[in-house]
Amino acid sequence: MKQDSIAIKVEGVSKVYGKGESAFLALNNATLNILDNEFFTLLGPSGCGKTTLLRIIAGFENPTQGSILLHGEDISHLPPNLRSVNTVFQSYALFPHMTVAENISFGLEMLNKPKQEIKKTVSKMLSLVHMEELKDRHIDELSGGQQQRVALARALAPEPKVLLLDESLAALDYKLRKEMQIELKRLQHATGITFIFVTHDQEEALTMSDRIAVINEGKLLQVGTPHEIYNKPQDHFVASFVGDTNFLEISSASKSNNNDEVIFLNFNHDQILKVPCKKDMALNKSISIAIRPEKVSLVKDADSALLAGEIVDVSFFGTDTHYSIELDSSSGKAQSFHVRMQNASNQSKQYVAGERVGVIFNAEDIQVIDDSR
Amino acid sequence: MDQNIQSVVEFPESKLERLKAKQRTIRNYFLSAPALIVLTIAASGPLFIMLFYSFLTADEWGGVVWQGSLQGWFEVFMRHDIFDGTLLPADAHLSIFWRSIKLSLVTTLLCIVFGFPTAYFIATRPRSQRSFWLFLVTVPFWTNLLIRTFAIMQILSHSGFVNKFLQSLGLIEEPLRLLYTETAVTIGMAYVYLPLMVLPLYATIERLDFSLLEAAYDLYASRLQVLRRVIIPLVKPGLVAGSILVFIPSIGAYVTPRLLGGGKSLMLGNLIELQFGQGRNWPLGAALSITLLVIVMVAMLFYVRSTSRSGVNHAH
Numbered sequence: 051m052k053q054d055s056i057a058i059k060v061e062g063v064s065k066v067y068g069k070g071e072s073a074f075l076a077l078n079n080a081t082l083n084i085l086d087n088e089f090f091t092l093l094g095p096s097g098c099g100k101t102t103l104l105r106i107i108a109g110f111e112n113p114t115q116g117s118i119l120l121h122g123e124d125i126s127h128l129p130p131n132l133r134s135v136n137t138v139f140q141s142y143a144l145f146p147h148m149t150v151a152e153n154i155s156f157g158l159e160m161l162n163k164p165k166q167e168i169k170k171t172v173s174k175m176l177s178l179v180h181m182e183e184l185k186d187r188h189i190d191e192l193s194g195g196q197q198q199r200v201a202l203a204r205a206l207a208p209e210p211k212v213l214l215l216d217e218s219l220a221a222l223d224y225k226l227r228k229e230m231q232i233e234l235k236r237l238q239h240a241t242g243i244t245f246i247f248v249t250h251d252q253e254e255a256l257t258m259s260d261r262i263a264v265i266n267e268g269k270l271l272q273v274g275t276p277h278e279i280y281n282k283p284q285d286h287f288v289a290s291f292v293g294d295t296n297f298l299e300i301s302s303a304s305k306s307n308n309n310d311e312v313i314f315l316n317f318n319h320d321q322i323l324k325v326p327c328k329k330d331m332a333l334n335k336s337i338s339i340a341i342r343p344e345k346v347s348l349v350k351d352a353d354s355a356l357l358a359g360e361i362v363d364v365s366f367f368g369t370d371t372h373y374s375i376e377l378d379s380s381s382g383k384a385q386s387f388h389v390r391m392q393n394a395s396n397q398s399k400q401y402v403a404g405e406r407v408g409v410i411f412n413a414e415d416i417q418v419i420d421d422s423r
Numbered sequence: 424m425d426q427n428i429q430s431v432v433e434f435p436e437s438k439l440e441r442l443k444a445k446q447r448t449i450r451n452y453f454l455s456a457p458a459l460i461v462l463t464i465a466a467s468g469p470l471f472i473m474l475f476y477s478f479l480t481a482d483e484w485g486g487v488v489w490q491g492s493l494q495g496w497f498e499v500f501m502r503h504d505i506f507d508g509t510l511l512p513a514d515a516h517l518s519i520f521w522r523s524i525k526l527s528l529v530t531t532l533l534c535i536v537f538g539f540p541t542a543y544f545i546a547t548r549p550r551s552q553r554s555f556w557l558f559l560v561t562v563p564f565w566t567n568l569l570i571r572t573f574a575i576m577q578i579l580s581h582s583g584f585v586n587k588f589l590q591s592l593g594l595i596e597e598p599l600r601l602l603y604t605e606t607a608v609t610i611g612m613a614y615v616y617l618p619l620m621v622l623p624l625y626a627t628i629e630r631l632d633f634s635l636l637e638a639a640y641d642l643y644a645s646r647l648q649v650l651r652r653v654i655i656p657l658v659k660p661g662l663v664a665g666s667i668l669v670f671i672p673s674i675g676a677y678v679t680p681r682l683l684g685g686g687k688s689l690m691l692g693n694l695i696e697l698q699f700g701q702g703r704n705w706p707l708g709a710a711l712s713i714t715l716l717v718i719v720m721v722a723m724l725f726y727v728r729s730t731s732r733s734g735v736n737h738a739h
Binding site: 108129130132135137141143147156161204 | 638
């Protein structure tokens, strides 16, 4: 799919709530581009500022600083009813005094579309979300999943340039949420509308998005594809919030010169791994690295491995087995390490608690975290 | 098998429940008997006396003669010409009916116009401040109605605040005639009954889901359309309840039209008082009272209809 032009440009947007001493910086100088026809996710824990950014894009809040551009046009100070952007609210916010069909046609009526066109669009939307049968129902007669579908249809009916979804799946139970995730992707492909999706669920973000922006404490930490976010986290928070991660402090590391983009990390028995890093990264204190538990293997031979330790806990999950390992510590501080080994075959080696094991991994799977940023 | 056992076990238990419930009902009736007796005697007793009196003959110096007559009811709507005795409609009474209904409707409308923004304002304050604002709304109830009405008289009088103010601005040269007009009565009644509009409206607006307003605004509705298409339909129960609460005491108002309306702007309450006092026509007064009751009941019927219809819509 072609994704070249920019749908939403967020330029240096900050939002401060309150004044003086009690002022709260909800969003700190966020800059990002959201492309046309993209499924874009704002990911972060609750209260991180992702919903604030969404509400600024929708027009419910004014940015304290910065601007929002929709297809190049500055919309920062347009009220919501003059923006071609629609929202699917967390609580759905469906009109309880109207039927399903009346809810869906509301936006079209407000745009003064001709009656015939409204009727056609409404029935198109009803079939898009598979709700034709229930069009004359009132909202309180619908289940949570059905309400979700109506909220989607209502927001999509006026064919906005951008659709905003605020934690829209959070209220649904697990099975329904999985269904709606697939449904949302289908709708996005069917309509070709840019979706901006807000969630705190990292799994949801990884499975659904074309690109993800990770936000924490009002700061935009990293923007990238799910692969980039998962495999190349640039930040301690990103690495820990998205998926499980082992953080290791490497006390012995070297760089041939300060401007080099590689770093040499020393492991047990003087084994050195060459790992890419930021150009200007300083080598003043210990280096923090992140390794995903599934990218690590255990070996029996503890003495020749990169790291060695003792298994303290084993959990069998059927498809894989999780090991908790207490690493030998040269510096005196014990570090715990998690390993996930897939049980690809019935012959897969199983280790038991108390066993001494070696830990091996590839240099490519190490992500150097620069905490000085 | 399982089901059979269950039903055998369950049957006596449900029967026991029903017996217990019956016992509870009897006990509840017994406990509420004093209140029920007082209510029956105090509320419907006088009504039946009124109804009965309206079919009696007026005594010359007030009171009634124990003789059946339809004269009271006849005089509500018709009169005989003083000179030739021809039958004419009781236009004085009819104009008072009309004025009562008209002024009550205008009062209700004024209360909506001023009460809605007030209630909306209070409902949108932070939770901790709301009780303070509600408390302010009830402050007028601290003072006697008579005293408050006298205060309005001072404000509206020939040399009162309003006239002084307008004169000082140079908008008028001669003082306006404000007091003893229908306008004064309406202003007075709107002032007195405004809290009765604000409180039920506040109760419904407070429960309003404000994300619905955002949703409407997001779906291209202007502020006016949000008000018309979302807010008003959703607060309709409060609007209707407030309107009824204002309309009913307005149409039977006595003190306010008496003091602010002078002798010209009589309303139903004053007319009834007149029949029992100077008029010395108790059956007519009783018949007028019952007529007022009927008007109020029709208004209530309208209320019940409009609320139950919206209920039906909802369940549809």
